[in-house]
Amino acid sequence: MTRAVLSIGSNLGDRLGYLRMAVAGFAAELVAVSPVYETAPWGVTDQDDFLNAVLVVSGDLDEWGWLRRGQALEEASGRVRERRWGPRTLDVDVVTVDGVRSTDPALLLPHPGAFERATVLVPWLDVEPDAVLPGHGRVADLVAGLDLGGVTRRDDLRLA
Numbered sequence: 001m002t003r004a005v006l007s008i009g010s011n012l013g014d015r016l017g018y019l020r021m022a023v024a025g026f027a028a029e030l031v032a033v034s035p036v037y038e039t040a041p042w043g044v045t046d047q048d049d050f051l052n053a054v055l056v057v058s059g060d061l062d063e064w065g066w067l068r069r070g071q072a073l074e075e076a077s078g079r080v081r082e083r084r085w086g087p088r089t090l091d092v093d094v095v096t097v098d099g100v101r102s103t104d105p106a107l108l109l110p111h112p113g114a115f116e117r118a119t120v121l122v123p124w125l126d127v128e129p130d131a132v133l134p135g136h137g138r139v140a141d142l143v144a145g146l147d148l149g150g151v152t153r154r155d156d157l158r159l160a
């Protein structure tokens with residue numbers, strides 16, 4: 001039995017619909033679903049805003065199982081890989097799986113970008129106020145050091 005934190009995002013097409021598809025895809029394992037945030041794009045900035053959220057899931061899968069499940073949902077969303085950090089219907093990133101560390105490029109754990117991404121940490125903090133990102137410390141402390149300007153909670157958009 002493992003517990004994973006997943007970051008989900010969409011900035012193409014029916015953004016909320018794709019996030020809901022991810023929630024439905026993990027329905028049997030869902031522990032918590034964060035609020036939805038509208039977020040300015042980082043990385044490639046000339047693209048539309050994203051909707052981002054975080055799911056906490058638990059089940060009889062190892063870290064590779066969570067990755068495969070997320071990738072299957074990305075494929076089901078019709079996602080086409082065009083450019084790194086470019087627009088996408090659905091992105092599912094595995095942020096942490098318990099305290100697992102992995103340096104395999106196909107599954108880096110904890111996710112190497114998570115510590116500096118408000119788009120991950122802010123919704124994660126909502127559902128787990130005491131969360132710790134292995135190797136980086138308390139999520140609350142990480143969030144306190146970030147610029148939250150481009151991150152807007154959308155309470156009119158609900159996943160759960």
Ligand SMILES: Nc1ncnc2c1ncn2[C@@H]1O[C@H](COP(=O)(O)OP(=O)(O)OP(=O)(O)O)[C@@H](O)[C@H]1O
Pocket residue numbers: 067081084085086091092093094095105106107108109110111112113
């Ligand atoms: N923790 C992880 N979660 C999801 N995918 C991962 C992880 N670590 C490595 N990968 C690999 O990353 C690739 C997916 O890259 P993708 O195009 O979704 O990156 P990205 O979402 O654009 O960028 P970033 O990884 O910085 O968020 C896959 O091949 C996957 O195997």
Ligand SMILES: Nc1nc2c(c(=O)[nH]1)N=C(CO)CN2
Pocket residue numbers: 008009010039040041042043044049050052084085086091119
């Ligand atoms: N705001 C925001 N920007 C992004 C995101 C994302 O989820 N949210 N994902 C990206 C590729 O993983 C690239 N840029």
